[in-house]
Amino acid sequence: MASRKNKKPSIPFRLNVLFFAVFILFSILILRLGYVQIVEGDTYEEDVNETASTSASRVDAPRGIMYDRNGTELVDNNLILTLTYTNQRSYEDEERLQTAEELAELIEFDEEETDRESMPERNLQDYWLLTREKEAEELVSDKEEQRLMENDKDPYEVQLDRITEEQLNDISDEELEVVAIWSEMISGYYDSPQRVKRDLTEGEATAISSRLDELEGVDVTRDFRRDYQYTQAFQSLYGNVGSIPEETVTEFLAKGYQRSDEVGQSFLEEYYEDTLRGKKGTVSGEDDDAEETNNGSRGNDLVLSIDMDLQREVQTIIDDQMGQSEGAFPNDEQAYVTAIDPNTGEILAMNGYDDQLGNVTNTFEMGSTIKPATGMIGLQEEVITENTEINDTPLELPGGVDVSSSHDIGTVDVVGAIQESSNVFMSEIAMRLMDYERGDGANFDLDKVDNSYDTMRDYYSQFGLGEETGIDLPSEATGLDGGTGAPGSLLYFSFGQFDTYTPLQLAQYSATIASDGQRMEPHLVKEIREPNRNTDEMGAVLHQFxxxxxxxxxxxxxxxxxxxxxxxxxxxxxxxxxxxxxxDVNMEIAGKTGTAQRSIRRESDNELVEVNNQTFIAYGPYEDPEIAIGVVVPNVYVDDEGGRSGIANSIAADTMQAYVNLKEERPGAGSSEDDAEGENEEDGENAGDEEESGGDEEEQ
Incomplete structure (x- = not known):
């Protein structure tokens, strides 16, 4: 056995080296800290003091301007003054409340903002507890409070539950304005300016500014409010600007926004937020002398594809036609028109009776406007030829399926079937697709039936029917896909009474026919331009779509x-x-009428009534198309119920003539703000409310 004296040390040599290295590193660190503190301490202290005496805040910059395709200004910014409050964790509730009370003496809120019924109950409860301290203590005894805390329950929540309506009514009308101001002050985030009141009057701004040293956290800053022109003709599609939605705060913060910033919340304002957003400036202050060091810059401008002259003309046409159709609708009146350049996809006009958005959000059965596509499907699938003739007489299929046209047309080919709107001819195409002949009874091959649905829907989708159009808006409806229904429903599908589509899809379909099958992506913006600070003219083009x-x-x-x-x-x-x-239209055009019959509940008495959707597609000039349109007027009474036929046809004809008139002698680039406001007031007198999508009626 080896002697103990011959054993190796228990700590290896490498560990000793490691200990020594750590010792050296710590020694260097201690020496460095000592140098910073002793030698450079005075320098760093001066930097800290200088930073403390200098504050910097970001100043809002205006958003980009929107123009129409001809340079008419559509959306601008108005400079306003805004009262802000920057909440700090160090502030006591009593301090915030005192500030709100002092501000209530300096500013006025609108009546709707101080209306007791519209105020959130929680805000009233919180204010009551804060200002009725003795009564609040009586709501929960000391013993009960102790018991609640032992059971991990919040006594404050119990107090809230026990406040009565009578106690809340004790808050006076004068106090309600304090509540409104105080609610706005605490609704934001800590250390971030919260807008309390926008668009201060000159007197309010002066009064607040003279007392800023007394009002902790309060400031008056420059701000901008969007100024939307031609609101009756185009308001819906502009979108709106507002506070960052709570569900997207993280996303915007990652992009460099502040929590108090305002952003585009819908439609063009939202879709082009990154483009329209201005670059903020900064204001730095040293001691009591403030100096603006960076003015920031306005966001980039948008040039829309919309022709505002045409947009206004079409809006007048819709309003006039709907005014002539009083009593023709069981429920709210609706009408939609979209005009597209079939060569580029640029949207020239997008109108609605009190609602432009319905062009992209509402869906309808479109009736016989679908027949040109069905005729082409039959030709391409070789179930008919150009010379195929069919006798248009009423058709009956097993299961109670009856099909007829508006009248017995007689022998007709595919051109005549489109010309005279033959439901029977289109049904024959559907039957041949599923390999069914008249007289076969109920002997349907269901696999072929399903395949026929798929075949027709595939072709329709190539025209844009039932598909996203690709428009530059945050969202759009795609329509209702009816799936693969009964064999008889395939016949109705062939002439537009099964699936539903949006008015925009109908217009894109019209444009696709006009361009011999090229489906172009529709868009509302032509160009993005730099802001031009020095003149009223538009800046340089940054991007052209x-x-x-x-x-x-x-x-x-x-x-x-x-x-x-x-x-x-x-x-x-x-x-x-x-x-x-x-x-009377001074242009050679092509078009197609459409109606789709359906039943709906009349809201006034809950009765089931018969209505139809009137639709129309057109393009022109016929040989070299420049404009294609889709018109939808849903849920019109059938004639024997007091309806008016041909509303969509009249709107389409007048729209095409308006386009011709503007080409021949275009009005000025745009009206003044006063003219626009006058137009809005006049249009507003005839405007009706727009509703949800409906169904369709059979074509005439």
Whole structure:
């Protein structure tokens, strides 16, 4: 056995080296800290004192301006003064309340902001507890409070529950303004300015500014309010600006926003937020002398594709036509028009009767406007030819499915079927797609039926029906896909009474036919431009949106020619379903009427009534299209119920003529603000409320 004296040390040599290295590092660190504290301490202390005496705050910058395609200013900014409050954790509740009471003597809130009924009850309760301390203590005894705390329950929540309505009514009307101000003050985030009142009067701003040294956390800052022009004709699509939604705060903070910033909350303002957002300036102050060091810059400007002259003309047309149709609707009146340049996808006008947004959010059965596509499907799938003739007489299928046109047309080919709007011809295409012939009884091959639904829906989607259009807005509806229904429903599907689509999709479909199958992405913005600070003219182009083709419809050009011929005949021949409406239009156009019949509940008495959706598509000039439109007027009484036929046709004809008139002699680039306001007031007198989507009626 080896002797103990011969054993190696228990601590290895490498560990000793490690200990020594750590000792050296700590020694260096201690020496460095001593140097910083002793040698450079005075220098750092001076830097801290200088920083403490200098404050910097960010100053809001205006958002970008919006123009129409002709340079007419649509959205600008008005400079206003805003009262802000920066809440600090160190402030006591009593201090905040005292500040609110002092501000109540200096500013006035609107009556609706100080209305007791509209105020959140929790705000009133919190204020009552804060200002009625003795009564608040009586709501929970000391013994009960101790017991609640032992059981991890908050006595404050119990107090809130026990405040009676009578006690809240004890808050006087004078106090309600304090409550409103105090609520705004504490609704923001700590250390971040919260807007308490925007657009201060000159007197209010002066009074507050003279007492800023007494009002802890209060400031008066420059701010901007969006100024929207032509609100009757286009308001909905501008969107709006407001506080950052709570669910997106983290996202915006990561982009460099402050919690108190305002952002685009809907539609164009939201979609182009990154473009329109201004770059904030900074104000630095040293002691009592403030000096603005960076003015910031306005956001980039948008040039819309909208022609505001055409937009206003179409709005007047819709209002006039709807005014002539009083009593023709069982419920709220609706009407929509979208006009597109079929070559670029640029939206020239997007109008609605009190609602432009319905063009992208509401969906309807579109009726016989779908027939040009159905005719092309039959040709492309080779179940008919250009020379196929079908006898248009009422059709009966098993299961109680009856199909007829508005009248017995007789023998008709595909061009005539579009021209005279034959439901029977389109139904024949659907039957041939599912390999069914008249007289086969109930012998349907259900697999072929399902495949026929898929085939038709695939073609329709290539035209943009039932598909996202790609418009530059935060969201859009795609319509209702009816799935694969019964064999008889396929027949109704063939002439537009099964799936639902948006008015924008209908307009895109019209434009796709006009362009021989090129489905262009629609957009509301043409260009992004730099802000021009020195003149009233627009700045340099930063980005120009090029036309983008989403897809080409998989149908031969010769079949587009056939469908277009049928659409030409609709408005240019005696047998056409809309010839009488377009005799005064000074442009050679093609179009297609549509109606879709349905039943709805009349809201006034809950009775079931018969209505139809009137629709129309058109484009022109016929040989070289510049404009394509889709018109939808849903839920009109059928004629024997007091309805008025042809509303959509009349709107379409007047819209196309308005386009011609503007081309021939365009008015000035835009009206003044006063003219715009006058237009809004006049239009507002005839405006009706817009509602949700409806169904459709069968075409005439």
């Amino acid at each position: 090029e036309p983008e083709m989403l897809n080409r419809v998989n149908i031969d050009k010769e079949y587009f020619d056939i469908a277009q011929e049928g659409m030409y005949d609709v408005v240019n021949t005696d047998l056409g379903t809309a010839d009488s409406y377009f005799t």
